Amino acid sequence: MAIKDQVAGRNRAGWLVVASFLVGALVAVALGAYGRTHTPTGRPLALIIGFSGMAPMKAWLATAAVALATVQLFSALWMWGRLPGCGRAPSWIVHAHRWSGTVAFLVTLPVAYHCLWSIGFYNYNMRAYVHSLAGCFFYGVFASKMLALRLHGVPGWLLPWAGGLLFAFILVLWITASVWYFSQVGSLLI
Template sequence: MAEIAARTGPPTKSMAVPLAGFTAGAVVALLVGVFGKIHEPTTSGTTTLGYGTVIEMKVVVSTAIGVLAVVQVIGALGIYGKLGIRAPSWLGTAHRTTGIIALGLSVFVSYHCLWTLGLESGKFHDGTPVPARVVVHGVLGCAVIGAIATKVVAVRSRRAPGWFLPVAGGLLFTLLMAAVLTSAVWYIGAKGWPTPGG
């Protein structure tokens, strides 16, 4: 009987899960970066969602992603009991739903970034130097996709140590906000809020 209980008890925590998660994230980020470097940028197969350019559309959607990321952090703090109030019963469902939406929008924006712009460094095709902000943003974008892979491993694993999910989530949030700051927030500060059809 004890042997059956041992086999059906809680899963054993393993450091192999975070190691695999971080390794998978690093490999995904690297592959995305390589693709961004070798892919010839094109607007074919993209959408502007009614905005004047793909970049304007990305600014609007990236801002929404930033808001959803903040909502995710607040939801996680509530679920972990760090807000000093009892979490309502619907919070877990709302947290998962906003997370799925943020994930879907992040992949959508990343696709448009890589497909229409690629991963720029050195000089543009016309010979002008690529600004440091653009290089940093491109690297951050690749890292975000890698961090998404790591977070998915953390969420799906029952054998991961308790610290893995909050660390993976914190890493994703930090990289995502840095990517939004170096793109959407910079754009809004420099050129204002995009308008549809503008």
């Protein structure tokens, strides 16, 4: 009976992984489809939050999101005991991890909204194409990770992998837009 329960538990965990990946894939595909089929407005958002324009706002908000994602990375490594020389993580690190992730996600929303609404899925050059794909994948992986956090019985490797993918995609987004913008004085940001 115990072996049967173990097999059933593994099967359930496998289905949970598949379900979380499917939800993330649906989110990524839906964003990409919307970006391709929606007629871009070409207009900036009404609110640029005190910046001189939409491009600097997006570049700086994305930079803030990457800084917060770096806090996420190091706090996760510390919580999982993978940060050399730091010993056991203090109890407050869990709260720092959650809040830095929440704020990082919220900071990305005006950027993503403008990208989808004003520009759409841009595939006219490789940098912009990689950026558009990474944006869709970022929100897909985010949906998968948030779902996996709420499911019981997911394998222990799932959350660290999802977090690592999120960090990788936000870096790609930042490099293909913000870093590019900062290095191209006066360029448009996509």
